[in-house]
Amino acid sequence: MPPKKPAPKSNVSAEELLGHYREMLLIRRFEEKAGQLYGMGLIGGFCHLYIGQEAVVVGLEAAASEGDKRVTSYRDHGHMLACGMDPKGIMAELTGREGGFSKGKGGSMHMFSKEKHFYGGHGIVGAQVPLGAGLAFSDKYKGNDRVTFTYFGDGAANQGQVYETYNMAQLWDLPVIFVIENNGYAMGTSVVRSTKSPSLWERGAAYGIAGEEVDGMNVLAVKEAGERAVAHCRAGKGPYILEVKTYRYRGHSMSDPAKYRTRDEVQKMRDERDPIEQIRDMLLTGKHATDEDLKAIDKEIKAVVNEAAEFSKESPEPHLDELWTDIYATEIPQEA
Amino acid sequence: MAIEILMPALSPTMEEGTLAKWMVKEGDKVASGDILAEIETDKATMEFEAVDEGIIGKILIEAGTEGVKVNTAIAVMVEEGEDVPDDSAQAEKSAEKEEKAESAPAKTPAAAKPAAPVADVTPDWADDVEVKATTVREALRDAMAEEMRRDDNVFLMGEEVAEYQGAYKISQGLLDEFGAKRVIDTPITEHGFAGIATGAAFGGLKPIVEFMTFNFAMQAIDHIINSAAKTLYMSGGQMGAPMVFRGPNGAAARVGAQHSQDYTAWYMQIPGLKVVAPYSAADAKGLLKTAIRDPNPVIFLENEIMYGKSFDVPVMDDFTIPFGKAKIEREGTDVTIVSFSIGMTYALKAAEILAEEGISAEVINLRSIRPMDTETILASVRKTNRCVTVEEGWPQGSVGGYISNVIMQQAFDYLDAPVINCTGKDVPMPYAANLEKHALLTADEVVEACKSVTYR
Known part of the structure; x- marks a missing residue:
């Protein structure tokens, strides 16, 4: 594992640091608000929060270009915010309203945006992995240089279809970046209790796939690794694996009391490795921003999240006719 | 505050x-x-x-x-x-x-299902069109080739589809014409390649996935149902999976329980999928071309035993058969026999035997299982007042069971006898030749059922 607080790089601009800060903070505040709305009964079913893992998607989105695709699991709110989807539409999908990205028909785990090339939001652990390789297949088939970020967790890393996909992705040189978001726990089962080969990225070596482990609490480290992965894929060298070591502060879902780890373990991570605090420190010690500057950003983000929450409460429930729409397409949806 | x-x-x-x-x-x-x-x-x-x-x-x-x-x-x-x-x-x-909070979720959905279409009895092609004897195998290949010429985004993926020319030689010649970019051999990895193909469909391509047999699609069924069939709905109409899953379904011969199962009733249940099961070579060609063009995931159920059978296929530039349109293969007045795929061979054979005994059977070839042309079935039952369904699959939760239900609800007063479902026996397929023969349907069983509902 790389050092916990690397020295600020001289070539990182204040603007970039502030951008990361703002985006990670948006995810954290959004998720806290989602947790609150869940507690009020406005969000139902399963709701998996991304708090603690913000640096992963923010760092990788900073390495992506327009037209690149992304697909992930059910812990998807952070990915959607990071790729620029409107917080209002995300929150309204969580509350099951007409203004949600899936018109209220998908929910927390099943959201999509053709416009932002976000291909879900998938509820079956590991199923998004071949889907992501398939998206990359479509780009290679069309002859463009787009890449697909395919996110999955340490739990999904034990699914057979992941390795079926590794095999074909490498065989066909597909431009797919497999991002293993290793937060240490597959629901309540820690990585060491589920495998004797805990270095998950090294499993790619069996298929000849290059990869590396990344400090997922450090947004700059994630971005740099992402840039290496993207360059590899765009050069036509096939897939690349990033095992991003991260940590989720909250339970697996809202109904998880998280008794499989100690409160101290969580607190230690929050105190010493928090991705937002790391950037905050860099901004302040590097004199890139003042306390007042950061407070202003906090206020601004809070307003965005409150606006999303208000929208998600005010947007009407879907019309009952929606029950019967979107079951069959009458024409093929065109690429955005 | x-x-x-x-x-x-x-x-x-x-x-x-x-x-x-x-x-x-x-x-x-x-x-x-x-x-x-x-x-x-x-x-x-x-x-x-x-x-x-x-x-x-x-x-x-x-x-x-x-x-x-x-x-x-x-x-x-x-x-x-x-x-x-x-x-x-x-x-x-x-x-x-x-x-x-309490009042919010208490609403009940209003049933606003659209009315079923009216029976369409127009022939598949005009009388003056030239026809050519073609095997089901050739018809399937021709359909894929024509659609691949028509649309660059159509490609074929599966085990042994390219260099081997198809495990059952359905894709013969396609690699030569379209190259390795569009005719792709996969490793033996159904779960993985069904998922990759579904992702490619999300990405704007039109995959044809060949399963060497539908028995192996069990490995991939999560992607067929959870990824391909449901995404259009879950995305609020933003993206879906325009693709075809095809391959032989049902019993071949002497291959035992794990290679001999009819999955029609399984897939028939899923909203978001379309399901077709051709009988003749013309069905195979016309329906496969329609399936490839359809913007939804289509389950295309072939039958190995039918691959070598020859039928008339119209010589036309672009012959297609719409989904949801059954075909009356033989007109009759005393009993309606409804079947599909290889079941049609038993149904038609039974109708011949019955005709010799003075019973006039009307035989309906369903072709399309979802959407199903229930209007053609109901119109026939209103005429004959009796119905026998014929399929190779198991009895519990069968296609025939569903048809019986539709008839009971919409033509109850026209029935002069209970509907009988002729199905495969309720056992895993045995290997021994004599046992296998008894596990499968026979034309004689269909004849007996028809006599029973006509009280002969």
């Missing part, structure tokens, strides 16, 4: 819980993420964290209180120097919220 802290719902089913312990007291300053209380649900004890920062102004529900309803105000948080608003206002407000 004072903020009410409400009793949280901590699971999808929680309606009330026990406020086990307060971790803060009145006057405490709290920050976002601090633990406020421990709450017991029916499943676990959960820590409840603060979302906003402020000062605990007043605790409204004491520790140890059981049966605290979700959304009840349990404490009030204030900012520094702020007074706690009086209790009555708080109680009123939270009661109002509770009512709102």
